[in-house]
Amino acid sequence: MDFPNLKKQDPEIYKLVKKEEEKQQYKLSMIPSENFSSPAVREALSSVFVHKYAEGYPHKRYYEGNQFVDNLEELCQQRARQAFSLPDDWHVNVQPLAGGNSNLAVYNGLLEPGDTILSMYLPDGGHLSHGWSFPEKDEQGLEGQVEQAIYLGGKRKISIVSKIFKVVQYKVEPDSRLFDYKKIMAIAKEYRPKMIISGGTAYPREINYDALHSIAKEVGAYYLADIAHEAGLVAAGANKSPIGKADVITFTTHKTIRGPRGAVILCRGDLADRIDFGVFPGLQGGPFEHTIASLAVCLKEACTPAFKKYAFQVVKNAQRLAQRFIERGYDVVSGGTDKHLLLIDMRSKKLSGRNPAKALDQAGIIMNRNSVPNETGSPMNPSGLRMGTPTITTRGMKEKEMDKIAEWVDYVIKVVAPDCDLKPAEFEEKIKKMPELRKIAAEVKSLCQKYPLNI
Ligand SMILES: Cc1ncc(COP(=O)(O)O)c(C=O)c1O
Incomplete structure (x- = not known):
């Protein structure tokens, strides 16, 4: 991409952009959470939608002048429905600014402070936004017992999620390094979480969504499937979809799905109001409409046969x-x-x-x-x-x-x-x-x- 204005006006930043461009061009970038978006995705990202303030939702904004923003956000939602074959009674929110925010917004909408969350143990590949606190040595020994199948959290609360909620974490089996869903069921029965979360940053296997659905049902918990990493694979059918199994699904838009940095929440229709409220006004201010424009382009791409081939x-x-x-x-x-x-x-x-x-x-x-x-x-x-x-x-x-x-x-x-x-x-x-x-x-x-x- 050429940046003639940037080059003239701010050569320092221009030089850094060009250096990063050269690095991306000539090195193999194999960080699993990164991807290269298309020029059209990036063009939409730098469009005039970057100038907009649009607090609220389509046709329910707090400022005037949002007719095209409303069209844009509705189109983006519609494309998300298409890309994930969403049932009519499911809802889409395309406003979360990042994956971490999307998860916080879900907790904000569905949980109360002090509730228990059951999520994947971070060192086994879970994610910080599912809660994390550090085991700390004290005079009595190790605080925050790391047991064979379960981690009950330590004293040093690293993630705000662990400061607000009680976080219990399930681990993979030491030998197979896979989940034993029977053990997760036993943990859920003992700790009675309000929410069970699957997904992580370094678990290389598909999640058994049926098993987690049953566990959540058994203990009366919400089931949140965070598919930040595999969203593109799910959209293309290269990985299984948690739709119909989870109550809520979050995903980042910049990993396998190859869009701009951002996130989406999909949820059961009856949870729509609570989820939307959890995002705005509960957590965020104005949505990034330029990101939503770019995301809409990415979601259209995700529906093509070429993308399906790519994901496989x-x-x-x-x-x-x-x-x-x-x-x-x-x-x-x-x-x-x-x-x-x-x-x-x-x-x-x-x-x-x-x-x-x-x-x-x-x-x-x-x-x-x-x-x-x-x-x-x-x-x-x-x-x-x-x-x-x-x-x-x-x-x-x-x-x-x-x-x-x-x-x-x-x-x-x-x-x-x-x-x-x-x-x-x-x-x-x-x-x-x-x-x-x-x-x-x-x-x-x-x-x-x-x-x-x-x-
Ligand atoms: C499973 C999972 N959830 C959430 C996130 C957070 O995404 P973000 O960096 O956009 O906040 C990540 C990021 O890698 C992730 O892997």
Whole structure:
């Protein structure tokens, strides 16, 4: 994209935009929560809708001058219905500013302070916006017991969700690193949550929505399915849909679904007023109408056969990568993936996640360090490497390229393994000078040139 006005008026910002553009163009960006949106999605994002204030909902605004905003928001809602094959008696809210906000808005609409939430344990791949507090050592021992199947929360409340609500978390099984839904049922019966949440940032398998629906029904809880990561896969049919199983569904719009940064809430029609009130005036002020314009473009794209093909390829690519890592002796958490992401427990190679991720970045491959089930590391140096295929599939890469990427990643890890015990600063100095990493970065760049980013 050209930015002639920005270039002239603010060269400092222009230069940073161009540097970021170059990085995205010539490195492999494999953060599973990122994607590359289309030029049309980005054009709508920078449209004059950015100038608007439109507190309220279509035809119920607090300011005049919103006739086109009303048309836009209704069109966006309609496209969300189409993209997710929403039943007529379900409702759509396209105003949440981000995924975290969408979850807060749901709690705000349906819960009271002090209510109990049952969500996935954060170090096993859950999300901060589902509540998180830290276990802290005190004189008596470990506060916030981390037991085999359950975490009852610690004293250091990290997420505001844990400050307002009582948060109980279910864990994956230590060996399979999958959920045991019978255990989740037992926890739900004991703690009687008002809301049960599924979804997370690093769980590579599909969720059993039927099982969670039954558990929620059994204990009289709302069931919130947060499909932030897999929304695009669900829209395309590459992953199962929680519609009809969950009472409320939230998703971010910038991950697999390939839109602007934002979020959507889908809910049962009888909850519509409470959910809408939970968003505005309960949590947010004016919606970002430029984001809603851009989201509407993204949702139209999500209904195309090309998007469907894309989403299925995202999964195939992730499965191929997982297979190649397993063949090379890596511990791929849960033995594979059903989605767009995979997680490697680097302890199988006597390493942690931090330094390998730094070295891979130096070699032009961006992925992130991540906690893994049965974590023994720290938040800054957890034991896992998390990677995803949304952006590289958007570029058009397929299984053959996945084979090459797995080979490069393995090579980089082997090259730097002997130095991985160095302190972070020393390690980072050392890898800057490694010719092997420079060579891989050049090879990565030439692959990226074959599959250019549409900017
Ligand atoms: C499962 C889940 N929910 C919510 C969020 C929060 O989204 P946002 O960063 O837009 O607040 C994320 C972000 O990665 C997520 O993975």
